[in-house]
Amino acid sequence: xxxxxxxxxxxxxxxxxxxxxxxxxxxxxxxxxxxxxxxxxxxxxxxxxxxxxxxxxxxxxxxxxxxxxxxxxxxxxxxxxxxxxxxxxxxxxxxxxxxxxxxxxxxxxxxxxxxxxxxxxxxxxxx
Amino acid sequence: xxxxxxxxxxxxxxxxxxxxxxxxxxxxxxxxxxxxxxxxxxxxxxxxxxxxxxxxxxxxxxxxxxxxxxxxxxxxxxxxxxxxxxxxxxxxxxxxxxxxxxxxxxxxxxxxxxxxxxxxxxxxxxxxxxxxxxxxxxxxxxxxxxxxxxxxxxxxxxxxxxxxxxxxxxxxxxxxx
Numbered sequence: 001x002x003x004x005x006x007x008x009x010x011x012x013x014x015x016x017x018x019x020x021x022x023x024x025x026x027x028x029x030x031x032x033x034x035x036x037x038x039x040x041x042x043x044x045x046x047x048x049x050x051x052x053x054x055x056x057x058x059x060x061x062x063x064x065x066x067x068x069x070x071x072x073x074x075x076x077x078x079x080x081x082x083x084x085x086x087x088x089x090x091x092x093x094x095x096x097x098x099x100x101x102x103x104x105x106x107x108x109x110x111x112x113x114x115x116x117x118x119x120x121x122x123x124x125x126x127x
Numbered sequence: 128x129x130x131x132x133x134x135x136x137x138x139x140x141x142x143x144x145x146x147x148x149x150x151x152x153x154x155x156x157x158x159x160x161x162x163x164x165x166x167x168x169x170x171x172x173x174x175x176x177x178x179x180x181x182x183x184x185x186x187x188x189x190x191x192x193x194x195x196x197x198x199x200x201x202x203x204x205x206x207x208x209x210x211x212x213x214x215x216x217x218x219x220x221x222x223x224x225x226x227x228x229x230x231x232x233x234x235x236x237x238x239x240x241x242x243x244x245x246x247x248x249x250x251x252x253x254x255x256x257x258x259x260x261x262x263x264x265x266x267x268x269x270x271x272x273x274x275x276x277x278x279x280x281x282x283x284x285x286x287x288x289x290x291x292x293x294x295x296x297x298x299x300x301x302x303x304x
Binding site for chain 1: 152153155156171174175177178181182185249252253256257268269272275276278
């Protein structure tokens with residue numbers, strides 16, 4: 001199993017930066033997410049989490065620092081959080097830190113992800 | 128942007144940005160940069176308008192009845208977007224050709240969204256977000272997002288064209304405070 005490292009791009013579409021590390025279980029998704037083929041971009045990330053939780057079975061520490069994501073991306077983020085919730089239910093150690101920009105709407109959105117997935121998410125204001 | 132109209136900071140009718148033409152990736156990115164960078168001195172407002180722009184522009188790209196090939200030969204929707212700058216708010220409008228049959232359900236969705244409190248709307252978004260991709264009705268989520276981001280009702284109008292098609296216009300206000 002290998003790490004995932006994707007450098008974020010802000011051009012016609014916005015690709016987030018992704019760093020998933022097998023050795024530590026530290027995972028980061030940051031920047032902006034507005035993609036031409038959202039499902040195709042997120043599929044390997046979901047596959048990585050499935051493989052990690054099935055074979056490595058270590059702790060997972062997710063830092064999500066997205067200053068913008070469109071609604072298609074938000075569906076994929078729910079899929080990630082659902083996998084993390086399932087892993088936690090099965091006894092896996094999961095921490096999720098969600099860094100949000102200082103607006104009521106963005107805080108609401110994190111709260112909705114918590115309600116939607118049943119996962120505990122630490123809400124942290126971005127600097 | 129050949130054949131298209133792209134006027135920035137026009138003084139008539141309070142228009143800040145307007146565009147009519149094909150809604151393809153390259154043009155959307157130019158418009159996105161204008162909105163993100165120069166529309167308002169308040170970055171929070173720019174971000175709100177940008178979020179609304181992305182969702183509504185995608186609808187034009189995908190669903191406009193009028194289509195033209197882009198530089199890669201892919202058919203993309205043709206439409207119009209206008210951002211007007213008033214003293215206390217911006218007004219974002221997007222329009223495209225459509226058929227009456229296909230747009231009536233969209234107008235009903237707007238009515239439904241407008242009838243909901245913010246908490247109900249958030250609940251509706253959670254519900255829609257959990258629908259499998261491609262599921263009928265999944266497209267609602269963009270409109271729900273627009274209403275939540277704007278914190279104002281979605282206004283719409285349907286105008287009959289001379290050739291029998293219809294032109295559908297959706298507008299939202301984004302308050303400056």
